[in-house]
Amino acid sequence: MVFGRMAESVRRVLGKPGSVDVRPYQRLLDSIEAQEDELRELGDAELTARASDLGNADLPYDRGDLVTLCAVGREAARRALGERPFDVQLVGLMALLDGHVAEMNTGEGKTLAGALAAAGFALRGQQVHVLSVNDYLARRDAEWMRPLYDLLGVAVSWIGQEDTSERRRVAYTADITYASVSELGFDVLRDRLATDDADLVVPTPKIALIDEADSVLVDEARVPLVLAGAAESGDADLEMAELVRTLRPRTDFEIDDDGRNVQLTDTGIDVVEKALDGVDLYSEDDLSMLPRVNLALHAHALLRRDVHYVVRDGKVKLINESRGRIELLQRWPDGLQAAVEAKEKVAVSETGEILDSITVQALVLRYPTRCGMTGTAMAVADQLREFYELEVAVIEPNKPNIRADEPNRLYATREEKEDALVEEVAEVHKEGRPVLIGTQDVAESEKVAERLSAAGLECVVLNAKNDADEAAIVAEAGQYGAITVSTQMAGRGTDIRLGGSDMADRERVVEAGGLYVMGFGRYPSSRLDGQLRGRAGRQGDPGSSVFIVSVEDDLVVNNAPETRGFDVTAEGEITDPSWLRTVDHAQRVAEGQLLEVHRNTWRYNQLIDVQRGVVLEHRKAVLSDDLGDRQIAVDRAERHAELVEEVGEEEVKRAARLITLYHLDRGWTDHNAFLSDLREGIHLRFLGRRDPLDEFHRDAVPEFKGFLDGARARAAESFAEAKVVDGTIDIAAAGVKRPSITWTYMVHDHPFSTDFESIVGKVKNLGSPRQP
Ligand SMILES: Nc1ncnc2c1ncn2[C@@H]1O[C@H](COP(=O)(O)OP(=O)(O)OP(=O)(O)O)[C@@H](O)[C@H]1O
Numbered sequence: 001m002v003f004g005r006m007a008e009s010v011r012r013v014l015g016k017p018g019s020v021d022v023r024p025y026q027r028l029l030d031s032i033e034a035q036e037d038e039l040r041e042l043g044d045a046e047l048t049a050r051a052s053d054l055g056n057a058d059l060p061y062d063r064g065d066l067v068t069l070c071a072v073g074r075e076a077a078r079r080a081l082g083e084r085p086f087d088v089q090l091v092g093l094m095a096l097l098d099g100h101v102a103e104m105n106t107g108e109g110k111t112l113a114g115a116l117a118a119a120g121f122a123l124r125g126q127q128v129h130v131l132s133v134n135d136y137l138a139r140r141d142a143e144w145m146r147p148l149y150d151l152l153g154v155a156v157s158w159i160g161q162e163d164t165s166e167r168r169r170v171a172y173t174a175d176i177t178y179a180s181v182s183e184l185g186f187d188v189l190r191d192r193l194a195t196d197d198a199d200l201v202v203p204t205p206k207i208a209l210i211d212e213a214d215s216v217l218v219d220e221a222r223v224p225l226v227l228a229g230a231a232e233s234g235d236a237d238l239e240m241a242e243l244v245r246t247l248r249p250r251t252d253f254e255i256d257d258d259g260r261n262v263q264l265t266d267t268g269i270d271v272v273e274k275a276l277d278g279v280d281l282y283s284e285d286d287l288s289m290l291p292r293v294n295l296a297l298h299a300h301a302l303l304r305r306d307v308h309y310v311v312r313d314g315k316v317k318l319i320n321e322s323r324g325r326i327e328l329l330q331r332w333p334d335g336l337q338a339a340v341e342a343k344e345k346v347a348v349s350e351t352g353e354i355l356d357s358i359t360v361q362a363l364v365l366r367y368p369t370r371c372g373m374t375g376t377a378m379a380v381a382d383q384l385r386e387f388y389e390l391e392v393a394v395i396e397p398n399k400p401n402i403r404a405d406e407p408n409r410l411y412a413t414r415e416e417k418e419d420a421l422v423e424e425v426a427e428v429h430k431e432g433r434p435v436l437i438g439t440q441d442v443a444e445s446e447k448v449a450e451r452l453s454a455a456g457l458e459c460v461v462l463n464a465k466n467d468a469d470e471a472a473i474v475a476e477a478g479q480y481g482a483i484t485v486s487t488q489m490a491g492r493g494t495d496i497r498l499g500g501s502d503m504a505d506r507e508r509v510v511e512a513g514g515l516y517v518m519g520f521g522r523y524p525s526s527r528l529d530g531q532l533r534g535r536a537g538r539q540g541d542p543g544s545s546v547f548i549v550s551v552e553d554d555l556v557v558n559n560a561p562e563t564r565g566f567d568v569t570a571e572g573e574i575t576d577p578s579w580l581r582t583v584d585h586a587q588r589v590a591e592g593q594l595l596e597v598h599r600n601t602w603r604y605n606q607l608i609d610v611q612r613g614v615v616l617e618h619r620k621a622v623l624s625d626d627l628g629d630r631q632i633a634v635d636r637a638e639r640h641a642e643l644v645e646e647v648g649e650e651e652v653k654r655a656a657r658l659i660t661l662y663h664l665d666r667g668w669t670d671h672n673a674f675l676s677d678l679r680e681g682i683h684l685r686f687l688g689r690r691d692p693l694d695e696f697h698r699d700a701v702p703e704f705k706g707f708l709d710g711a712r713a714r715a716a717e718s719f720a721e722a723k724v725v726d727g728t729i730d731i732a733a734a735g736v737k738r739p740s741i742t743w744t745y746m747v748h749d750h751p752f753s754t755d756f757e758s759i760v761g762k763v764k765n766l767g768s769p770r771q772p
Contacts, residue, residue: 018382018391019103019378019381019391019392019393019394020098020391020392020393020394022091022095022393022394025090025091025095026087028066028067028070029087032067032070035067035071036074036075039071039072039075042075044079047072047075047076047079048151048152048153050068050072051076051119051123051151051152051153051154052153054068054069054072054120055124057124058124059121059124059126060097060098061097061120061124066097069097069116069120069123070090070093070094070116072152073085073093073116073152074090076148076151077112077116077148079151080147080150080151081112081144081145081147081148083112086109086398087398088104088108088396088397088398089112089113089398090116092104092108092110092113092114092117092373092393093120095371095393096113096117096120096209096371096373097117098371098393099369099370099371099390100390100391100392100393101210101213101372101373101374101377101390101392101393102371102393103374103375103376103377103393103395104373104374104397105375105397105401105534106375106531106534106535106538107495107534107538107539107541108375108395109398110211110374110375111141111144111211112145112148114209114373115141115145116148117209118130118207118209119148119152119154119176121206121207122154123152123153123154126207126369127174127177127203128206128207128209129176129177129178129179129184129205129208130178130179130211131179131181131184131208131209131210131211131216131372132178132181132211133180133181133211133212133215133216134180135159135161135180135183136470137180137211138158138159138160138178138179138180138183140471141178141211142157142158142176143158149175154175154176155174155176156174156176156178157171157172157173157174157176157177157178158177158178158179159172159177159178159180159187160183161183163183165190165199165201168187168201169200169201172187172201172202172203181210181216181363182220182225184202184363185225185358185360185363187201187202188202188358188363189225189227189355189356189357189358192616192619193227193355193665195657195661195738196623197624205366205367205368206367206368207367207368207370207371208367208369208370208371208372209371209373210364210370210371210372210373211373211374213372213374213384213390214374214376214377214379214380214527215374216364217360217372217383217384217387217388217390218380218383218384218527218598219525220360221359221360221602222594222597222598224358224359224360224605225357225358225359225363226354226356226357227354227355227356228354229669229738237295237296237338237339237342238345240292240295240296240342241296241300241339241342241343241345243275243276243296244293244296244297244299244301245300246271246275247264247268247271247272247300249301251265251267252264252265252271253265253297253301255301261302262297262298262301264293264297281293291335295335295338295339296342296343298336298339299336299339299340299342299343300343303336303340304443305344305443306441306446307319307443310442311344311346314346315349316337316340316344319442354669354672354673354676355665355668355669355672356612356668356669356672357605357672359601359602359605359609361387361388361605362605362609364388370388371390375531375534376530376531377394378392378394379525379526379530380527383595387602397540398539399539399540400540401537401540402537402540402541402543403536403541403544404543404545405533405544405545406546408522408546408547408583409547409548409549410550410551410573410574410575410579410583411548411568411571411573412550412552412566412572413550413551413572414550414552414553416572417520417548417549417550417552417553418448418451419571419572420572421437421448421518421520421548422451422452422457424518424546424548425452425457425483426457429481429483431512431513432480432512433509433512433513433514433516434477434480434481434482434483434509434515434516435483435484435515435517435518436477436484436486436516436517436518436532436535436536437459437483437484437485437486437517437518437520438487438520438523438532439485439486439487439521440487440554441463441487442463442487444487445461445462445486445487446461446463449461449485452485458483459485460476460477460482460483460485461486462474462484462485462486462487471494473486474486474494474496475494475495475496475497475500475501476501477515477535478496478497479499479509480499480505480508480512495538496535496536496538498510510542513542513543513544514541514542514543514544515535515541515543516536516543516545516546517533517535517536517543517545517546518546518547519532519545519546519547519548521547521548521554521555522549522553522555522583522586522587524555524587524590524594525590525591526591529587532545533545549583551566551574551579551582551583555586555587558586558590559585559589559590559593560583560585560589562582566579604679604693607696607697607700607701608672608675611671611700611704614707614708615664615667615668615707618664619664619665622657622660622661623657623661626656626657627660628656628657628660628661628715629652629653629657629660631660631712631715631716632656632715632716632719635712635713636716636719639720640652640656640719643655643722643724643729646724647724647727647728647729651728652729655722655728655729656715656719658736659718659722659731659734659736660711660712662715663711663714663715663718664711664715665738666714667707667710667714671704671707674703675700675703678696678699678700678703679696718731718735721734721735722734
């Protein structure tokens with residue numbers, strides 16, 4: 001205890017408060033370098049042999065082996081990739097091996113540091129999953145590092161959205177597998193529905209090495225991954241979509257300050273009721289009308305085309321908020337998808353039911369050892385500790401960062417902010433200096449691009465509509481004279497080299513001042529701001545950054561609405577420092593809200609996870625150990641014996657397994673639906689000032705009692721009904737039909753203020769008095 005406190009105070013004196021002391025790693029650097037000459041003399045096969053010698057012990061590495069690993073890794077990278085790892089990369093590697101999150105700036109070479117750490121784990125016989133933010137990076141990094149892994153004698157693979165389960169299974173047998181967090185999550189979810197041992201895909205989790213750790217562990221963690229099964233096609237509610245289109249904002253409906261709720265006003269209720277031939281929306285006789293209106297209104301007023309979704313190939317495609325990318329197989333739940341499809345007049349897709357879900361926490365905490373890297377970890381150090389038991393190690397840059405981060409420029413109106421941006425870009429562009437402009441969403445990126453074009457400034461736009469070209473566009477953003485407008489997605493992943501990807505024009509661009517990053521409005525978190533700024537000034541390059549903000553920005557309006565006045569310059573700029581602080585304050589409020597969402601996701605799911613754990617353990621015994629068969633042999637002894645006689649033991653075991661699994665899974669799906677209904681109902685009780693989480697527990701716990709017995713009883717019944725057809729047991733005839741798994745849902749798991757929950761909250765609000 002005393003030691004712990006002392007260690008903490010030492011850290012506070014020596015480094016950033018709350019970060020890991022990296023000096024013990026730095027002290028090994030001389031010994032590592034001392035091995036360099038000798039290792040250079042070795043042939044490739046000898047180098048590989050040195051690496052494999054490291055496999056003769058278990059984790060963790062002792063001091064001597066750690067030095068050898070770093071030295072061998074450095075030499076292998078030099079030969080295989082033509083890049084000799086910098087000292088700071090080796091320090092990062094050692095921090096990763098110790099299970100920390102290494103904070104390394106953009107462009108410091110995290111990919112290589114991470115690969116060396118992954119190899120370090122793999123050489124000690126531990127399978128590593130490198131979790132990336134998206135498929136593109138998973139594949140790129142695995143392929144990029146492959147020659148290094150080959151030389152170190154470890155096998156690497158990657159997984160992408162389009163891979164079959166066959167290919168996935170093989171990929172997971174490699175020592176090191178790169179996959180996006182969602183692909184991994186869905187594989188885990190699908191495995192939970194496997195009906196045959198041989199169909200399982202994901203091996204026992206050992207080591208998770210998480211790239212862009214804050215993005216994966218914090219931003220993505222607000223939304224659980226949800227797996228849904230196909231049911232029938234939904235209906236397009238075109239009538240409602242048309243009706244809500246005629247409603248007037250503010251008069252007929254009002255949107256809450258935070259933009260997350262919409263409700264009809266009394267006037268709006270009258271308009272709708274009249275348009276629907278005098279129906280009473282709140283009548284107990286017809287409960288279907290109000291939910292229909294609410295869904296259509298939600299789709300109409302809160303979900304914006306080119307912000308929340310795009311329409312491509314006649315389909316509504318969701319944009320992932322934290323990444324600015326299109327999600328291939330995602331949709332909104334509970335009729336909202338169909339409502340948006342009706343709004344956009346495109347064909348309505350199938351509806352489905354939620355089969356299971358997993359939070360990023362639950363997914364990552366399955367791994368006994370976790371580590372990760374990112375450019376922006378300290379800002380979320382508390383969350384990494386609270387949710388993942390991870391500490392941050394701050395790694396100094398290889399070359400000092402000389403980027404000039406200018407103070408925010410604040411304008412009174414959006415109009416003036418736009419003018420200021422265009423003027424500044426024109427100015428900088430004259431010098432040939434490349435500019436990267438970060439915007440908030442697709443619609444804004446297009447608007448900015450239009451304004452620039454109108455001013456004769458040609459630019460390239462990168463957003464969710466052309467994300468396939470992302471890497472190529474970002475890679476060229478450092479070209480002489482380039483102007484690139486992007487959404488959040490340009491924040492990570494691809495290196496921006498001055499003078500273009502081949503650096504042909506580097507000198508001219510350096511002379512002009514390097515890359516100029518302009519944020520067109522602050523993001524909902526300072527980390528996202530930092531990621532954007534970090535695109536400039538990599539590896540000691542010159543560069544600068546600035547954010548151009550307005551008090552009319554959503555961030556400010558939604559989170560720190562102010563009524564006090566301000567003075568402006570002739571250009572509309574507000575220079576009052578207290579107003580600049582208001583913008584910072586607005587961002588902190590937004591960050592606080594996001595943290596609450598994260599925390600709630602976790603709290604609610606902890607209980608669900610406990611119950612799920614019970615089901616999964618039971619399921620495993622049914623899947624691999626014929627538990628279902630043994631139970632049925634007791635519960636329906638006579639029928640069981642008859643069938644064994646008729647079709648043989650193996651066939652009976654197969655049928656018993658499938659029938660039991662079906663009822664377990666069916667029961668779990670129903671239980672999930674119960675839990676989500678419960679949470680929606682709690683929305684109302686919350687208004688009664690009781691602790692919603694307590695309320696949730698009070699009902700969720702007894703409901704689960706008897707779950708396994710219920711499933712067992714239903715399985716026995718189905719078994720009794722099953723008939724023999726052509727020597728096999730026809731389980732379909734006994735009503736056992738599994739859903740086909742087709743997509744994943746975009747669900748915000750926050751019970752009180754998200755889009756989904758709030759509509760459901762209102763839909764549930766049937767019997768209660770009208771909203772004002
Ligand atoms: N030791 C090295 N020597 C020379 N070049 C290196 C070295 N390590 C990495 N690089 C190069 O630096 C560039 C940046 O590497 P990488 O993309 O891994 O950075 P990063 O830290 O992941 O940045 P980001 O935050 O953008 O993801 C790459 O072009 C890579 O080839």
